[in-house]
Amino acid sequence: DLLLNYYSESCPNAEDIIKQEVTDLYNEHGNTAVSWVRNLFHDCMVKSCDASLLLETVNGIESEQASERSFGMRNFKYVSTIKEALEKKCPLTLGGPRIEMKTGRRDSKESYGNFVEESLPNHNDSITLVLSRFQSIGLDVEGIVALLGGPRIEMKTGRRDSKESYANFVEESLPNHNDSITLVLSRFQSIGLDVEGIVALLGAHSVGRTHCTNLVHRLYPTVDPTLDPQYAEYLKGRCPTPNPDPKAVLYARNDRETPMILDNMYYKNLLGHKGLLIVDQQLTSDPTTYPYVEKFAADNGYFQDQFAKAVLLLSENNPLTGADGEIRKDCRYANSI
Numbered sequence: 542d543l544l545l546n547y548y549s550e551s552c553p554n555a556e557d558i559i560k561q562e563v564t565d566l567y568n569e570h571g572n573t574a575v576s577w578v579r580n581l582f583h584d585c586m587v588k589s590c591d592a593s594l595l596l597e598t599v600n601g602i603e604s605e606q607a608s609e610r611s612f613g614m615r616n617f618k619y620v621s622t623i624k625e626a627l628e629k630k631c632p633l634t635l636g637g638p639r640i641e642m643k644t645g646r647r648d649s650k651e652s653y654g655n656f657v658e659e660s661l662p663n664h665n666d667s668i669t670l671v672l673s674r675f676q677s678i679g680l681d682v683e684g685i686v687a688l689l690g691g692p693r694i695e696m697k698t699g700r701r702d703s704k705e706s707y708a709n710f711v712e713e714s715l716p717n718h719n720d721s722i723t724l725v726l727s728r729f730q731s732i733g734l735d736v737e738g739i740v741a742l743l744g745a746h747s748v749g750r751t752h753c754t755n756l757v758h759r760l761y762p763t764v765d766p767t768l769d770p771q772y773a774e775y776l777k778g779r780c781p782t783p784n785p786d787p788k789a790v791l792y793a794r795n796d797r798e799t800p801m802i803l804d805n806m807y808y809k810n811l812l813g814h815k816g817l818l819i820v821d822q823q824l825t826s827d828p829t830t831y832p833y834v835e836k837f838a839a840d841n842g843y844f845q846d847q848f849a850k851a852v853l854l855l856s857e858n859n860p861l862t863g864a865d866g867e868i869r870k871d872c873r874y875a876n877s878i
């Protein structure tokens with residue numbers, strides 16, 4: 542099962558090491574924090590919080606990162622930075638239970654010199670024997686939401702990694718930016734979130750950015766009438782043409798007021814008709830979601846409590862535990878590769 546402080550015996554410093562790395566990365570590139578929040582969503586919604594998202598395209602495996610839905614995701618390379626720090630610093634001497642051993646073994650007649658290297662790991666082999674790669678993301682989000690001014694969320698650890706990529710499930714698991722509110726709600730309800738939790742979770746769009754390709758249909762040829770006209774003018778300045786080159790780094794911030802703080806400004810923006818994506822703005826037009834938009838807009842503390850609850854629920858979607866899945870040696874590839 543997932544536990545609080547799962548590695549307390551096998552690697553007591555694991556969580557501190559990860560938190561330190563995450564904080565260092567945040568201080569260097571604040572937007573790494575933002576990416577981990579989105580990573581949690583894109584991994585956990587697709588089957589399980591099992592790092593399936595981290596697998597790269599290789600040997601006929603198609604990465605989930607290649608999906609249209611993953612457009613704009615960034616900073617994957619820093620997962621390795623965190624992983625390397627763990628390998629370097631985490632003591633290989635593992636704590637564990639007291640084990641009562643049987644005796645009566647006899648001695649071999651020969652030496653097995655040839656088998657030593659293939660049998661014994663080397664001093665620089667990976668600590669991933671004990672640590673699930675995706676812990677880094679799970680723990681990242683815990684610390685990172687706090688770095689971003691959001692609530693501190695105590696997360697359980699002990700998730701194991703998937704053996705495969707679920708690229709085929711990405712589109713049916715993750716809503717699209719222009720999907721109907723009914724579809725959005727049903728996707729999240731399928732992992733056990735209620736309407737209030739869903740509205741809270743979308744508050745993650747209080748940080749980060751959206752590329753023009755995801756926006757221009759609300760600006761051209763005519764401006765979406767649910768968008769504040771002045772705000773639309775601003776967005777047109779950010780996205781000056783109806784057909785932006787998808788490779789160009791043209792984007793608008795999700796929350797122009799407090800772009801790097803995970804706060805309830807998102808809901809205030811929605812009430813001011815400044816929702817960026819169609820799925821965002823729809824939260825104000827649906828009678829089941831609207832009351833929560835108002836409630837969160839009025840009370841940041843209340844929003845943070847609901848956000849924390851919803852993130853916890855998301856982070857515990859269908860985890861691989863026990864003998865399920867595996868512990869990847871390299872988080873980018875299944876061990877069988």
Ligand code: HEM
Pocket residue numbers: 575576578579582612613614615716717718719725742743745746748749750751752753755818820
């Ligand atoms: C209906 C559900 C959702 C849809 C359709 C959606 C869609 C999107 C899109 C299209 C972007 C912009 C990507 C780009 O152009 O670069 C984005 C960004 C983002 N999303 Fe969502 N999202 C949803 C829910 C969530 C949830 C539940 C979370 C986290 C709990 C989340 C976290 C983020 C973050 C942090 C960003 C900014 C990423 C960055 O700046 O690198 N989203 N989302």
Ligand SMILES: [Ca+2]
Pocket residue numbers: 583584585586587588589590591592593594
């Ligand atoms: Ca997954």
Ligand SMILES: [Ca+2]
Pocket residue numbers: 747748796798799800801802803804805806807
């Ligand atoms: Ca904000």
